[in-house]
Amino acid sequence: MRIVVLAGGIGGARFLRGLKRAAPDADITVIGNTGDDIHLFGLKVCPDLDTVMYTLGGGIDEERGWGRTDESFRLKEELAAYGVGPEWFGLGDRDFATHIVRTQMLAAGYPLSAVTEALCDRWQPGVRLIPMSDDRVETHVAVTLPDGDPAAGPAAASGAGEAPSGSGVRKVIHFQEYWVRLRASVPAEAVVPVGAEQAKPAPGVLEAIAAADVILFPPSNPVVSIGTILAVPGIREAIAEAGVPVVGLSPIVGDAPVRGMADKVLAAVGVESTAWAVAEHYGSGLLDGWLVDTVDAAGVERIEEAGIRCRAVPLMMTDVDATARMAREALALAEEVRAV
Amino acid sequence: MRIVVLAGGIGGARFLRGLKRAAPDADITVIGNTGDDIHLFGLKVCPDLDTVMYTLGGGIDEERGWGRTDESFRLKEELAAYGVGPEWFGLGDRDFATHIVRTQMLAAGYPLSAVTEALCDRWQPGVRLIPMSDDRVETHVAVTLPDGDPAAGPAAASGAGEAPSGSGVRKVIHFQEYWVRLRASVPAEAVVPVGAEQAKPAPGVLEAIAAADVILFPPSNPVVSIGTILAVPGIREAIAEAGVPVVGLSPIVGDAPVRGMADKVLAAVGVESTAWAVAEHYGSGLLDGWLVDTVDAAGVERIEEAGIRCRAVPLMMTDVDATARMAREALALAEEVRAV
Numbered sequence: 001m002r003i004v005v006l007a008g009g010i011g012g013a014r015f016l017r018g019l020k021r022a023a024p025d026a027d028i029t030v031i032g033n034t035g036d037d038i039h040l041f042g043l044k045v046c047p048d049l050d051t052v053m054y055t056l057g058g059g060i061d062e063e064r065g066w067g068r069t070d071e072s073f074r075l076k077e078e079l080a081a082y083g084v085g086p087e088w089f090g091l092g093d094r095d096f097a098t099h100i101v102r103t104q105m106l107a108a109g110y111p112l113s114a115v116t117e118a119l120c121d122r123w124q125p126g127v128r129l130i131p132m133s134d135d136r137v138e139t140h141v142a143v144t145l146p147d148g149d150p151a152a153g154p155a156a157a158s159g160a161g162e163a164p165s166g167s168g169v170r171k172v173i174h175f176q177e178y179w180v181r182l183r184a185s186v187p188a189e190a191v192v193p194v195g196a197e198q199a200k201p202a203p204g205v206l207e208a209i210a211a212a213d214v215i216l217f218p219p220s221n222p223v224v225s226i227g228t229i230l231a232v233p234g235i236r237e238a239i240a241e242a243g244v245p246v247v248g249l250s251p252i253v254g255d256a257p258v259r260g261m262a263d264k265v266l267a268a269v270g271v272e273s274t275a276w277a278v279a280e281h282y283g284s285g286l287l288d289g290w291l292v293d294t295v296d297a298a299g300v301e302r303i304e305e306a307g308i309r310c311r312a313v314p315l316m317m318t319d320v321d322a323t324a325r326m327a328r329e330a331l332a333l334a335e336e337v338r339a340v
Numbered sequence: 341m342r343i344v345v346l347a348g349g350i351g352g353a354r355f356l357r358g359l360k361r362a363a364p365d366a367d368i369t370v371i372g373n374t375g376d377d378i379h380l381f382g383l384k385v386c387p388d389l390d391t392v393m394y395t396l397g398g399g400i401d402e403e404r405g406w407g408r409t410d411e412s413f414r415l416k417e418e419l420a421a422y423g424v425g426p427e428w429f430g431l432g433d434r435d436f437a438t439h440i441v442r443t444q445m446l447a448a449g450y451p452l453s454a455v456t457e458a459l460c461d462r463w464q465p466g467v468r469l470i471p472m473s474d475d476r477v478e479t480h481v482a483v484t485l486p487d488g489d490p491a492a493g494p495a496a497a498s499g500a501g502e503a504p505s506g507s508g509v510r511k512v513i514h515f516q517e518y519w520v521r522l523r524a525s526v527p528a529e530a531v532v533p534v535g536a537e538q539a540k541p542a543p544g545v546l547e548a549i550a551a552a553d554v555i556l557f558p559p560s561n562p563v564v565s566i567g568t569i570l571a572v573p574g575i576r577e578a579i580a581e582a583g584v585p586v587v588g589l590s591p592i593v594g595d596a597p598v599r600g601m602a603d604k605v606l607a608a609v610g611v612e613s614t615a616w617a618v619a620e621h622y623g624s625g626l627l628d629g630w631l632v633d634t635v636d637a638a639g640v641e642r643i644e645e646a647g648i649r650c651r652a653v654p655l656m657m658t659d660v661d662a663t664a665r666m667a668r669e670a671l672a673l674a675e676e677v678r679a680v
Binding site: 100119 | 381382383412414415416418419421422423424433434436437438440441443444447459462
């Protein structure tokens with residue numbers, strides 16, 4: 001069985017670990033989000049790709065969910081001693097090696113997809129991991145920074161020594177700055193995957209979708225993870241036209257994100273934080289099946305009325321066994337869809 | 341008093357520490373060798389500049405003489421796990437920060453001299469450190485690698501299954517590979533500062549020489565450290581024409597290098613490893629005074645016959661006090677020269 005999975009970072013990576021246990025013989029291709037990629041210290045950092053690679057390759061820090069196990073942060077401390085930041089992004093000494101190898105290969109002319117394959121040679125994640133695109137896409141977020149925020153700049157000059165108005169400074173910032181530095185503490189007024197419209201799917205992406213038996217959306221962020229992948233022209237269309245079951249798992253359980261701050265960016269695209277609103281956001285033109293948590297069973301009927309087959313099952317990825325059960329439910333729902 | 345010092349790595353840096361103690365009020369400008377610079381992992385590494393900066397700034401590993409104190413090598417281990425080398429060059433986790441900041445600033449368009457000044461903002465070495473040139477110069481060494489050396493490549497095919505001749509493979513390699521990987525274990529057949537002829541002195545170099553009251557050559561390597569600086573067109577001439585005392589300290593004591601493997605590269609330029617041969621190599625057109633160690637007192641007369649004023653004094657930099665005494669002797673010899 002050939003399974004294609006669209007994946008963000010932590011949620012996607014953990015789901016994939018369960019999926020591998022649930023379907024050990026499946027041929028799994030992961031289309032990874034690169035919209036949260038960022039250039040730091042002259043290095044190309046791909047947080048979501050690395051989280052998938054480290055998680056499936058046994059190198060992840062299980063506690064944090066990102067970065068390397070047994071990590072130290074000495075290089076970063078030294079950069080700070082030089083006055084070079086940002087300090088809010090946690091690049092560890094061991095993790096730096098990945099970004100250095102990646103940056104060196106990119107500089108030598110290899111596309112990101114080839115670089116990712118080379119990095120996976122070491123990690124052996126047991127899936128084929130392809131970035132959604134070899135082209136640069138970076139998600140940006142429009143926010144109003146509170147006065148006094150370091151990125152807001154000096155307070156605007158105002159007449160007669162008056163205090164600034166306190167209305168904040170409107171700014172478009174990198175998604176990582178919104179997510180990691182600000183911890184989504186201010187509303188996201190808009191989310192823009194910069195460069196997505198001009199991006200092409202990486203080699204292998206459309207081919208994997210066309211050859212898939214099942215396509216899964218893990219409980220990743222519907223806006224800045226899966227939404228960004230779908231924003232690359234050709235990918236959404238290929239999924240809709242693949243003619244195979246497309247099944248997703250709700251990242252919202254009981255009106256709140258299971259992990260992360262998906263509600264903050266859902267608001268920016270006018271979607272409420274409920275399991276059914278997210279399903280309707282994807283829409284029946286894309287999604288054939290949707291799993292909600294048992295606490296959201298009341299929404300099943302509404303989702304089915306929207307033309308999406310729905311089941312309520314436990315959706316907390318508390319451990320690999322629980323996650324494998326979720327993956328089995330998703331595959332079972334896919335077979336139900338196929339049988340119709 | 342304005343002192344200009346031409347410096348390589350460990351020897352030059354340690355001498356400078358003594359000089360600062362000997363002449364605490366002097367205005368010291370260091371012209372640093374960049375011929376041993378190397379690009380590693382996509383990063384620009386300047387070993388000699390960093391050794392001077394770390395040594396004078398209190399960040400050096402005293403035991404090794406290079407790299408950072410309290411260092412770890414986790415990033416390098418990870419690079420090796422990716423199969424990315426070279427493994428023979430010791431870049432530590434803390435040291436990496438310097439190269440990352442430097443590379444990022446160079447990529448942003450700053451010349452190496454401006455980058456070095458920015459790095460020194462943190463280290464406050466107490467001297468003005470200027471690279472000899474902002475242009476890329478890299479010393480290469482012609483060697484015959486023994487068969488079986490990893491860099492020698494596969495054994496040449498030979499007829500009828502005969503074993504290769506065993507005569508080795510002639511190759512031109514980066515100085516660092518010769519010095520660090522091979523530890524100068526094969527003869528240097530030629531030493532070429534690639535790019536030196538096209539290089540221009542960095543801003544401030546010629547001005548510092550012209551304004552100097554004294555110019556010193558520490559006991560640095562006469563070929564690959566001071567020789568490389570002198571190979572940048574304009575620097576040798578400026579020193580010869582400065583009209584101020586130029587005094588050097590022999591890096592050879594009792595027919596052997598005090599530290600390092602200077603004898604290996606002296607042979608490549610046809611100079612024997614003696615305190616007097618090195619003085620004659622610089623020549624009376626450049627050098628006004630020369631200090632040899634007391635064990636080499638027999639050579640004083642020969643050097644003076646070559647037109648270079650010479651004194652025999654203890655030249656072992658066993659600690660900062662001993663080194664300060666050497667620096668005082670050099671400054672005293674400079675005053676003798678000036679008084680003539």
